[in-house]
Amino acid sequence: MPELPEVEVLKNELIVILNKKIINIKTSNKNLHGKKIPDMNSLIGDKFTNIYRRNKYLILESSHYYLVVHLGMTGQLKFEDNIPDEKHIHIIISFSDKVLYYKDIRRFGSISLYDKNTFPNYLIIPLFTKLGVEPLSPEFTIETLNKYIDDSKSSSKSFIMNGNYICGIGNIYASEILFLSKISPQIPINSISIEQRNFLFKNIIDVLSKAILMGGSTISDFVHLNGQKGSMQEHYYVYGRTNQPCKICTTLIQKIKQNGRSSFYCPSCQNTLN
DNA sequence: CAATTTACCTGGGTGC
DNA sequence: TGCACCCAGGTAAATT
Numbered sequence: 001m002p003e004l005p006e007v008e009v010l011k012n013e014l015i016v017i018l019n020k021k022i023i024n025i026k027t028s029n030k031n032l033h034g035k036k037i038p039d040m041n042s043l044i045g046d047k048f049t050n051i052y053r054r055n056k057y058l059i060l061e062s063s064h065y066y067l068v069v070h071l072g073m074t075g076q077l078k079f080e081d082n083i084p085d086e087k088h089i090h091i092i093i094s095f096s097d098k099v100l101y102y103k104d105i106r107r108f109g110s111i112s113l114y115d116k117n118t119f120p121n122y123l124i125i126p127l128f129t130k131l132g133v134e135p136l137s138p139e140f141t142i143e144t145l146n147k148y149i150d151d152s153k154s155s156s157k158s159f160i161m162n163g164n165y166i167c168g169i170g171n172i173y174a175s176e177i178l179f180l181s182k183i184s185p186q187i188p189i190n191s192i193s194i195e196q197r198n199f200l201f202k203n204i205i206d207v208l209s210k211a212i213l214m215g216g217s218t219i220s221d222f223v224h225l226n227g228q229k230g231s232m233q234e235h236y237y238v239y240g241r242t243n244q245p246c247k248i249c250t251t252l253i254q255k256i257k258q259n260g261r262s263s264f265y266c267p268s269c270q271n272t273l274n
Numbered sequence: 275c276a277a278t279t280t281a282c283c284t285g286g287g288t289g290c
Numbered sequence: 291t292g293c294a295c296c297c298a299g300g301t302a303a304a305t306t
Contacts, residue, residue, distance in 0.1 A: 003299065033301075034282050056300075072300045074284080088284085106283045108300050154277070163301085170299055219299060220286090239299095259278065262298090280304070288296080 002056060002071045004135070004168025005211035006222050006230065010077055011053040013225040014060070017079060019047050020095040022062075028090040033072065033110045037090060040113055043067065052122060055131050055167040059122045065113050066122045072108030074221045077101070105221070132165040135204050140166070142201045149189050149197060156192070157185035157258050166204065172217060172239045175264045177207045179238045184270045185256070185263040210235070238264040 002010075022044055027037040043062055050061040058077075060067040069077070079100050083092055091102040091111060102111070112127075119125050132148065133140045148165040160166060161174045169177065178185050181200040183192055192200070216222055216230030219240070223229060233240075237247050241264060242255040251268035 006299085031282085070300075072283090073298070075300090104283095105285070106298090106300090108283065110301080152276095158277080172299060217299080222299075260280090276306100278304105278306070281302090282300100284298105286297085288294100290292105290294085 002075070002216070002222055003170035003173050003211075004053075004056060005173070005208055005214075005232065006216035007053050007056050007058060007071070007168070008136075008212050009216045009230065010225060011051050011058055014048075014051045014058070014077075014079075016225070017048055017060075017095070017098075017100055018051070019049065020098070021045065021047050022093060023096055024092075024094040026092045026094075030090060030107060032090065032104065032107050035110065037111055038113045040067070040091075040111075043093075043113075054123070054128050054134070055163050056170070057127065061122065064116050066116065066119060066125065068110075068112045068114065068122075068125065068127065069102070070110045072104060072106065072110065074106045075102065075104040075109035076221060076223055077225060078103065078223070078227060079225045080227075131163050131167050133167065135166050135168060135208060140205070142198060145201050145204075146197060149192070152189050154189060155186055155258060156183045156189045157263050159189035160200075160204070168208070169204070171261050171263075172219070172236075173207055173211065175239045176237060177203050179264075179266060179270060180207065182270055185258060185265050238266060240264065 025040045025044055046062040048060045048062050052059040058069040079098060083099050088105045089101050089103045093100040114125050133144050152159050156178055157174055160169050180203040183196055211232040214230060214232035217232040218229035219233055238253050241253040243252050246253055246266040246269060249268050251266055253264055254267055256263050
């Protein structure tokens with residue numbers, strides 16, 4: 001479900017929970033990504049004071065803890081008046097007048113709690129220390145991108161989805177970014193020209209920024225904190241458009257498998273000879 | 275050791 | 291209506 005734009009949208013919306021006293025927390029006894037949900041009773045009586053995003057993770061900071069949330073493929077965070085009677089709700093955080101709950105059908109998400117005595121800054125949590133650059137931060141420059149490209153022997157598709165280089169790009173936006181950059185998903189990333197590198201740099205920023213502006217993509221599960229859907233899926237050039245005409249050249253969009261995942265591309269626009 | 279598979283899950287769609 | 295199979299936005303761990 002969620003890539004960088006969807007998580008960023010939620011991060012921005014989560015400001016409504018800031019400084020509200022946590023009255024109660026309930027968790028299901030199911031596993032998330034094969035692991036037990038941690039005991040979060042120590043958060044009761046506390047409040048969240050800041051929300052951050054790193055890669056596709058949300059970090060909810062309280063007085064003494066960082067609560068780190070990953071939505072996996074089908075995770076949803078919703079903020080409502082009452083707890084709905086729905087399946088697959090795994091965490092309920094109750095405030096005096098509202099509830100924040102986590103729903104996740106496939107349970108590929110994850111939840112963990114980190115003590116600020118051990119991790120005074122969330123960036124030193126092991127999950128985050130090996131990650132690459134945030135593409136919408138000032139640290140993302142053409143020099144950084146070039147250094148990463150020279151470092152990698154992967155295909156362009158694997159490269160831009162690798163969070164150890166650039167964070168937050170998943171399977172949807174990878175295809176969209178490569179299409180706009182006129183880069184075939186199969187060619188080695190270190191074989192692209194200077195011009196293509198500059199174009200790729202611009203398109204990474206443009207695609208992710210536009211997706212945030214559109215409120216993210218809702219393919220099946222992603223929703224905003226209030227349940228609304230995003231609209232970026234209406235602007236796709238290639239993702240999910242197998243055998244439909246390219247919006248630029250009318251060549252039929254192709255779907256291939258790379259590393260067990262689908263890549264969508266235009267065989268004409270994304271010609272390796274470009 | 276970097277790159278590539280596998281494991282972790284439910285549900286919707288398709289073909290028989 | 292049922293069953294078997296395939297597919298789906300994620301990452302960490304295991305394996306090549």
